[in-house]
Amino acid sequence: MSIVSCFSLGEAHLEADVEPRSLCSVGNKLSRDVYVVWSLGASIRKELSDMSFEQLLQLKEELGTKVYNEAIFGESSMKNNNFKRANKNRPREMSSKVPVSLLSEVVPVKKVVPRDPRFDTLCGEFNEKAFKSSYSFLSKVKQQELKQLKEDLKAEKNSIRKEKIRYLIQRLENQEREVERLEHKEQKKQEERAMQIQLLREGKKPQFQKPVEKRLLELVDQYKELKKSGKLKKHIEKHRKKVMLKDKKKMREHNQIVLGES
Template sequence: MSDGREHIPDIFEERAVIREKISTLSFEDLLKMKEDLGSKLYNETIFGPSKKIKQTGLKRENKNRPREISSKIRRKQIGKELNTKDIAVVKKVLPRDPRFDPLCGQYDDNIFKRNYKFVNDIRKDEKKQLEKELKSCTNTERKKTIKFLIQRIDNQIREEIKRDAEHGKKFEEKQNIRDQLKKGEKPVFKKKSVKKLEGLIERFEELKKTNKLRKHIERKSKKLTSRDRKKILNEDLRRLKRDGFVT
């Protein structure tokens, strides 16, 4: 026992001497020495031998019994103790809605139209392909679906043109107001009723040019007659209820 205790200070003295010698070396020489000796021997020489942790096996009184694992052991250690892979932690992905997410910025109609301007070109190409398919198609069900798709694309393009025209009018109106303010004049703001009347006049002129005015008037009159008929029926029903004929 005494020999072992006497031997311990000698080891510390040797390490101290080695460290003093190493302290004078440059970083490049240290790297070369590490390459020559190897990282394990190099670390043991400078820092001393690494302490090995004793792994205590989980024993069972009977082989048929399940293993009892301490609650103090961490989840990753349980996998190691049972010789299994570490339990993978799945990160919860939170869904993001760009409409209500402030990180996505605010919606700008002009930027949106500019970025997605190519959609109209795609629609036109799709319409051409559908028209070609319609000519060569023999299936009646497929023909119906193709006609429906063509009609839908036409409506989408028409609505887009209509929106662009309305946007152009609003921009022109704002520009006129700015020009009037620059000149020092009092700007004229149109009422909603005036705007509505102007829109109806433009609609009338457009229908007249495309020879769809008569059809539009007939459709409108049918709607009005049906509405009037419903109104009359409701009034009659209300009167009958009031007089007590209908409960």
């Protein structure tokens, strides 16, 4: 169907005084070109103004948004500005109405990269011996804190506050014991190394301990230390409860497997 025949057919519908609802059904019979031609007429826009909002939405779905907007508002007369320089030595002309993004940075800020000296190669390698000598004063600070906490515990009357102070005291004492254990272990390691060097100087073959032998010696030292401090019985009882809980857990898992298979 040509544009002329479509236009004449559209005029025939207009002259027949078609109701607004019938315009929606016309879209099923006429081609898209008919509605493009209709959108140019002011009479169509006048008739569309008498339609209800529901009928306008139905018409918009059938025509399409572009054709519908042209029928209501007329053809868009957007000017395509071509910003070109009249002379190559002049600055380029740009529109002042370009939308600016909300996330745009007017003044660029350098991104802050967090740095952890433990994993940064620029900070060098960790030297435990140098670290201990540099921060050896912390042990004195912790001893002073422990002394102050014990004094606060005696003077405190609030039960909740007392529990918190006891927890802090126990924590500092555990840290102190762990430091002593590591120092004792390092001392044993240095003694063993010195003995191996002495054997090499005497022309003898150095003797290296196996991991199992080292573990046995550590357990013997731990036993002697607990016996000396009077905490051996408490440690054995704690270890026994731990083993019992582990055995109960294994037995429970075994029973669940047996019941699942049956």
